[in-house]
Amino acid sequence: MNNWHGRTDGTTPDALRWHQVVQIARETLPVLELGRKGIAFLGFACDEGVRRNKGRTGAAAGPDALRKMCAGFPVHFDEHLLVDAGDVICPRGDLEAAQEELSGRVAGIMAAGYLPVIFGGGHEIAYGHERGIRRFMPPEQQLGIINFDAHFDLREPGEEGASSGTGFWQMAQDRRSAGMPFHYLALGIQQHSNTRRLFDTAEKLGAEYLPASLFQPKYHDQLVDAIQAFIGRNDRxxxxxxxxxxxxxxxPGVSATAYNGLVPDALFLDCFRTVLRSGKLAGVDIAELNPSLDIDNRTAKLAASLVFETVMNYFTWERH
Structure with missing residues (x-):
């Protein structure tokens, strides 16, 4: 609860802020009544994968920083539930155990009828989160993966094992072992941030990607159409x-900054909202928030705005 506090303008529904309505799940999630939706926040307080990937650590503190930035948001939804389910931690650098715990927690959140929204943490969050979703989903359903990222994260694990850069390669291997297709769309890929081997790996695995250079207003329709087409080929x-x-x-508060990365403008929001409004969301996470490297909370505020978009679109957007 120490992270859920802030300005209070009143206690009537039209004056509430998130810190006044977020419920803390001590043991189990509150039961969702008929007609109510729920989102469960879960922190992944881990950056062991970043350390193994030789990045700048500090993202383990990301979940609490993100909670603090979200606390003051106004409540623009009625009856639906926001729940904080606590943190998954990574004691003694045991990343594999942390990812397994995250997987189980995600599956439990989905079983209770909530949308899991996970606060990271390094991008090793992805492997545990995706595994948890697949544990809950019927095996005959196809899960598509959409990753806004400058990197493919398709490296093969090295001597230290899995890292923040191996998650999607691990997913692909799991899918192959299970005889399932690997549907992966990476958005914002930077050529200078990925080796030729990674581009070759993406091609071999059948991964799709849209480079950062396409995120210009003149390519708006091309971007949205490609995202919609990918969504259409998947169940969740x-x-x-x-x-x-x-x-x-x-x-600025990330392990590897991008001088020419995406701008969080109307074009990006159209692409982001295209996914949020698909009616197929199984889970959302925000990775690589490193408060120790942030400036004026810029990265935390940007991450919080993405959480706000997720909550508002999930709770209030109606498909026609």
Whole structure:
């Protein structure tokens, strides 16, 4: 609860802020009544994968920083539930155990009828989150993965094992072992941030990507059409955002900054909302928020705005 506090303008419904309505789940999630939707926030307080990937650590503190930035948001939804389900931590650098716990927690959140929204943490969050979604989903359903990221994160694990850069390669191997297709769309890929081997790996695995250079107003329709086409080929969508996809002026608090990354403008929001409004969301996470490297909370505020968009679109958007 120490992170859920802030300005109070009153206690009537039209004056409420998130810190006044978020419920803390001590043991189990509150039961959702008929007609009510619920979102469960879960922190992944881990950056062991970033350390193994030789990045700048500090993202383990990301979940609490993100909670604090979200606390003051106004409540623009009625009856639906926001619940904080606590944190998954990574003691003694045991990343694999942390990812397994995250997987189980995500499956439990979905079983209770909530949308999991996970606060990271390094991008090793992706492997545990995706596994949890698949544990809950019927095996005959196809889960599509959409990743806003400057990097493919398709590296093969090295001597230290899995890292923040191996998650989607691990997903692909799991799918192959299970005889399932690997449907992966990466948005915002930077050529200077990925080796030729990674581009070759993406091609071999059948991964799709749209480079950062396409995120210009003149390509708006092409971008949205490509995202919609990918969504249409899948039953559910797992959406993950690595904050290093954004330009460093907007997201300085990440392990690997991008001087020419995406701008969080109307074009980006149209692409982001295309996913949020698909009616197919299975889970969302925000990765790589490193408060120790942030400037004026810019990255935390950007991450919080993405959480706000997720909550508002999930609770209030009606498909026609």
């Amino acid at each position: 969508i797992y959406l993950t955002v690595c904050l290093d996809v954004f330009a460093a002026s907007y997201a």
